[in-house]
Amino acid sequence: MAETVQKRITDIGPPHYEKFLPPIIKENYGKWKYHEIPRPGVIVHTSETGAKLYTVRAASPRLLSTTKIRKFAELAEKYSDGYLRFTSRHNVEFLLSDPAKIDPLIQELEAIGHPVGGTGNAISSMVHTQGWIHCHSSATDASGVVKSVMDELIDYFKTMKLPAKIRLALACCLNMCGAVHCSDIAILGIHTRPPKVNHELLPKVCEIPNVVASCPTAAIRPSTFQGKPSVEVDEEKCMYCANCYTVCPAMPLNNAETDGISIWVGGKVSNARSEPMFSKLAVPYLPNNPPRWPEVVQTVKKIVEVWAANAHKHERVGEWIERIGWPKFFKLTGIEFTKQHIDDFKHAGLTYKTSVHLTY
Amino acid sequence: MAETVQKRITDIGPPHYEKFLPPIIKENYGKWKYHEIPRPGVIVHTSETGAKLYTVRAASPRLLSTTKIRKFAELAEKYSDGYLRFTSRHNVEFLLSDPAKIDPLIQELEAIGHPVGGTGNAISSMVHTQGWIHCHSSATDASGVVKSVMDELIDYFKTMKLPAKIRLALACCLNMCGAVHCSDIAILGIHTRPPKVNHELLPKVCEIPNVVASCPTAAIRPSTFQGKPSVEVDEEKCMYCANCYTVCPAMPLNNAETDGISIWVGGKVSNARSEPMFSKLAVPYLPNNPPRWPEVVQTVKKIVEVWAANAHKHERVGEWIERIGWPKFFKLTGIEFTKQHIDDFKHAGLTYKTSVHLTY
Amino acid sequence: MAEQMKKYETPLLNELEKGPWPSFVKEIKAAAEWNQMANDLLGLLERSYREKIGHWKHGGIVGVMGYGGGVIGRYTNLPEEFPNVSHFHTMRINQPAGWFYTAEALRTLADIWDRHGSGLTNFHGSTGDIIFLGTRTEELEPTFAELTQAGFDLGGSGSDIRTPSCCCGMARCEWACYDTMKLTYFLTQHYQDEIHRPAFPYKFKFKCSGCPNDCVAAIARADFSIIGTWRDEIQIDQEMVREYAKNGVDINKEIVMMCPGRCIEWDGEELKIDNSSCRHCMHCINVMPKALAPGKDRGACILLGAKAPIVEGAILSSVIVPFVKLDTEESFNDIVELIDAILEPWIEEGKNRERVGEFIQRVGLGNFLEAIGLDPQPEMIRHPRTNPYVFYENYLEEE
Amino acid sequence: MAEQMKKYETPLLNELEKGPWPSFVKEIKAAAEWNQMANDLLGLLERSYREKIGHWKHGGIVGVMGYGGGVIGRYTNLPEEFPNVSHFHTMRINQPAGWFYTAEALRTLADIWDRHGSGLTNFHGSTGDIIFLGTRTEELEPTFAELTQAGFDLGGSGSDIRTPSCCCGMARCEWACYDTMKLTYFLTQHYQDEIHRPAFPYKFKFKCSGCPNDCVAAIARADFSIIGTWRDEIQIDQEMVREYAKNGVDINKEIVMMCPGRCIEWDGEELKIDNSSCRHCMHCINVMPKALAPGKDRGACILLGAKAPIVEGAILSSVIVPFVKLDTEESFNDIVELIDAILEPWIEEGKNRERVGEFIQRVGLGNFLEAIGLDPQPEMIRHPRTNPYVFYENYLEEE
């Protein structure tokens, strides 16, 4: 690595994107006229100039070995003149100018275990996070849950028979790096017990005022433990957000027995038809059950299928529920409605039903 | 009054309503099948039995002399066998079984200055409050503003040419006895200056802790004035709700120069089509300008007419605004949008526009 | 009371005798012709109009023997100039349910008030009472005595149950889903003690509307709101529907497109309603009263907590019982049981001047439901929580 | 790195090699064949699966010289058993705008990472960076040197401007209302210092979507959200509309009834849009891409404040500039000016770990607008206040 020490380069930013655009895109940049989706996973964009770009989209686990990256590079050279991209949901897209190459590319992708699909009214890849692979904060794994759910729902990835797009996402703790707060169906790792204060470590590694300030419910009070300054937690007030742990390693919440998963539904991001919406609580708690989290998989599947069977065309999950009403949602899915579904945070009062617009 | 002292009667409650129901109502109680409004102010209810009840509705100022009450009694005897009622908006209704008597009754009512109307898609009487006639708390008069507004809008009371019902209400202070918080157009008396603490009186007549506790913005602090305990008000924090005055007479807010009126729009109570809605701020401040409050009258009239000209049939003011968007409302009415329209109270964040659903 | 009257010049108020809307000034003048209190009120009001400010002081506690409510004490701050309104208390008289009267009853009330008060009234106050507008402390007891003799009684004021009110319901409306006047009378009689003797953290109001049109604004103006509704199919007379269409109702535009449940179809011949998605909003029925009617399985939805903005912001009542039948004595008693269950925790834990709606928001609807022994139901909320801050209390017991 | 590999039994993880969805376990195993770090990760992960708990400690501050961001420090709490992941830091490498690559660029990145790290990556992290997943502290600087040589640089982490991202926009979408990739590249370059050297109260994210479909979830996931839209008429090809109708699109049900602006009419022949009521939601265009297109007067709506729920609850971005053209250099510079104006009060008055959205809610949108010199506009709010607690500050000056 001799050359690298020579002169130190900083603040150059990423390479300019133009370097990576295929000629057909450079020529038709901003000139695209319309698109079609002739089959799942294949999007054809037609330009004012008449030029056509064929995109083939394949599933990706997002966690890729350099081996696989080289494999993608090889496929790109073979089929799309070396050009490819990744999507905001982490799928890989090959950008073809020659339609003849679509079929062989798809065959090869399927052969190496990367199914093609995720377009149109389908389930696309799940936005997700690190989980046990890399994060200290996780209440569950990310990749394993995603793999288990998508194995079960693969048919909806490879076809376009759903009423609308349905976006699934997972975050392994309340920090919600997966931004699951606006997903049709969100899987959220949760702690269900207050932090266990490590009184030995705390004064050494944490600023007590910051720790106290970090708690949204004011559950943390300064205290002393065996003469040394520390904090104590009013467990009745704690709702396990782990914000204290984020600012102070001496307050771990991770708990093998009681960590688990909650399921959220009805969020969306697009402005299509309805305004963007937050996801709402559907199932407060399901156990962590690796390697395949059957309870989570079955719950998600059930929601997808009830929605698919009942929604009008183009109705996202949240739009469907708004039309039929939440009581119907719980009835149709068989999910139990509990006290925990009733908001009790800052704006709780605004979630109460202030009309007689009910269905019976 | 000899007899009255004899024995003291208490807790008997109101007389039973049946005493006051005309025979036709007793016979058809719960049997009404449908209604029609053949002309403004006349409602015909038809029973399963075929019986028909003719209601003639006349305007009332709500504040009635016993002289006028006897006049109503006389009219009732002459035209409706002595039966009449008042409505939840304080109109008077004569309950006729003989349609031939409708016209003469209407003539007599108009003759004594009680126009007939207020039914269907009309402006009915304004729900209102005491104002300078009886309340210590009022920031404006009630009856005088109502009279001025209704004189101007009388045509909409006597006809049914509006797109839908439009409910006007007035409250002379933030206590909102007129429950104006859910009206199509609400007129609200407001103070715009903090209370002037009467340090002499305060310790004599008020519990200082109660006074301090009464303030929603924590603007009141205990203090001492010339040695005596009192309170002081952080004027920057005060938004003139007068709650402190309600609990403590020594904190008057009434101010001849700066008291005034704010206008609110788009509220509704019924569940028809849309769920009940709160009224929203349209005009933050108009001066108190007795005897006829021209600024208030013209603003209300303008809003009514812009709505009447633009709303779809059956669209209440709030429903119309939701469809066209608030920017259009301000544009069409020519009302200026200011910082004061932007919520800054408890749930302010939820009133920000979190989508690109805009009209240009 | 026919002594010599002081004559007040009222140039400003005279302006309000003009114009088509009935004039409250004319009413005051009518009484002022013979009544000293009304006459001084006229003078005082002109003064307020000139100075743009009210001339009333905070009312002290006044009332009738053994009652804590029903009278609002009021004194002018200009007693020397206007001695006849130095006291000007109002009495709240509980109206008959539905505000129905006979000429005779009205005269009785007028006669009593002429003997003891200003000769001025409100028909009605915005809670629903008959308001006798202004008299002296010493007149309260005699007025009360005559009222009760005549079969009337005072309504509520202060921190008590306030005078219940209701729409005309079955007496004059085809849409009443339960007997609003009967229930209102029943509740009023049952809670006489609570209406007359304030013992709560704050006021508590009842309003009964017969259907979702809510003609007494129960959902906005009553802590305890009873609103009629139905559970089965909307009754349809297809013949009549076609009639309306013929007579110019644009059914697609005015009804199908405006139905919040998006559950109506109209092919020009037949109106189809998917009742399982109907929100019971009344709109289609309102537009075609001769063709449509609420179903036959009728009852009410009960909502809780409405109030004006003071001091945490206005609250609309929210669903506490999605549907209840109200056609038997027991069903009325069940309502009383529910009300008592609700009052108990509020009376015990409610802060001074905290309405029940504010109380629920403070303790949380979930906890409140536990306290009153109701199961959480999705009908009670607009939507489940969006924040992930869920309490998993169960373990607190476990461990 | 080809010394003797420890062999881990992974019965649980092996389960996740089965099934049709691509397996992350296969990826880890592929790297574990030759890479010690990947191999120990495999063992450690199996252990987590068995024990249902993660085995990572809080990361300390590690990074490359002169940068404060771009590296997430990570250490296992089982260093004795899994020495090769005793350090397992991730590097965030700023992706090319729109996530476009050439085969060659991918190979370059793979080669660099094979020389210095675990051989494992994320394409991409959920902010948009390329994630190099796991290496030792001493490898950070050499990796960085090779990256910059190859023309790549680190992205953001910590309390700085985070790596901006965008949808493919004009490169591959007919609906792009402005050049998302160009603006993203421009902003990324302009804010190199702020991306690499945390100096804010908390993180600040940019996302650029070309139209209201918001394919990078800007409104939910970026503090500063730039979403394309248009001001003039939707472009319509009536011929094509009829074509869609013929091919089975039920225009009334699927489009007219679903239009939130209720501004579309379809008579079977012609599609009429009342553009003055159009909400620019994209739905009609989405359903008939060959027949409809956004207007020609294109630009963007700028929204501010989105974030995840920690700690006051999630926030969606809200409108701060209803419409702005983005077709010139100046217009890009105006964006920078706006951003700087926003950053200033937040940097000065924002609390530690307070996102800009939380800051605005604390000080109030009205006050915030004053601070950054923007006029209040009704487009910025869903509706005006419903509470009567209005401040009439003006007099504070007056007097």
Ligand code: SRM
């Ligand atoms: C490639 C990608 C952008 C990118 O630069 O990476 C993309 C590309 C397209 N999106 Fe998207 N969207 C992409 C993420 C999103 C997201 C973001 C997300 O999912 O996190 C959204 C918001 C989702 C939400 O609302 O929660 C999104 C909401 C849409 C919509 C609105 C759907 C709706 O009805 O709500 C459309 C319109 C449509 O599909 O009818 C759309 C349409 C499209 C079109 C058809 C646009 C075009 O003309 O090319 C593109 C292909 C459609 C398809 O995939 O079926 N795209 N699209 C992203 C692919 C993700 C993936 O691999 O599946």
Ligand code: SRM
């Ligand atoms: C008499 C009264 C009830 C009472 O016991 O006193 C009453 C009586 C009727 N109302 Fe009402 N409403 C009465 C106050 C109300 C109120 C309360 C209020 O205004 O404070 C409301 C709620 C207003 C709101 O939403 O803010 C109310 C909302 C309705 C509606 C729903 C209108 C809508 O589209 O939102 C209807 C249905 C309709 O008119 O189409 C209705 C319909 C009716 C019908 C047609 C019911 C019937 O079949 O008899 C009655 C005569 C209609 C009319 O006046 O045009 N009534 N009605 C009240 C007359 C007040 C007045 O003097 O004008």
Ligand code: SRM
């Ligand atoms: C007479 C009446 C207004 C009228 O002209 O009709 C009235 C008059 C007063 N109300 Fe009221 N309220 C009247 C109906 C209402 C209503 C409407 C309703 O009941 O449907 C409301 C809104 C609904 C509600 O209850 O929230 C109402 C909300 C208030 C409030 C605010 C309560 C709150 O929790 O927000 C106050 C302040 C207080 O309680 O201290 C209040 C206080 C008052 C006081 C006692 C003034 C005070 O602060 O002590 C007023 C006495 C005025 C006077 O001197 O005559 N009044 N008050 C109404 C009662 C007449 C009747 O019994 O029929």
Ligand code: SRM
């Ligand atoms: C790597 C990544 C997840 C992933 O697997 O893709 C990630 C990983 C972490 N995030 Fe994140 N966040 C990542 C995208 C997000 C997003 C999504 C986005 O940017 O679109 C969000 C939600 C949007 C937002 O910003 O609010 C997000 C919201 C958070 C939060 C909550 C922030 C808040 O204000 O609510 C935290 C907690 C914190 O900042 O201390 C956090 C903190 C963290 C930390 C640094 C853990 C911590 O508490 O220190 C995680 C390091 C994990 C690890 O060891 O690798 N991460 N984080 C994403 C960054 C990769 C990249 O650069 O491309």
Ligand code: SF4
């Ligand atoms: S969601 Fe939580 S656990 Fe998962 S990566 Fe983000 S911070 Fe870590």
Ligand code: SF4
């Ligand atoms: S987990 Fe959250 S609520 Fe619980 S103590 Fe920590 S910061 Fe407070």
Ligand code: SF4
């Ligand atoms: S609204 Fe205010 S001023 Fe008017 S009567 Fe009620 S309390 Fe008095």
Ligand code: SF4
């Ligand atoms: S008027 Fe309201 S805000 Fe002002 S001091 Fe009194 S209680 Fe506080």
Ligand code: SF4
């Ligand atoms: S609330 Fe319903 S039942 Fe009562 S009067 Fe109004 S419309 Fe009739």
Ligand code: SF4
């Ligand atoms: S009552 Fe309302 S919701 Fe039900 S069908 Fe009629 S319009 Fe639709």
Ligand code: SF4
């Ligand atoms: S956001 Fe709009 S412009 Fe960008 S990719 Fe999605 S649809 Fe196309």
Ligand code: SF4
């Ligand atoms: S873009 Fe949306 S709002 Fe505008 S016309 Fe099309 S569907 Fe209606």
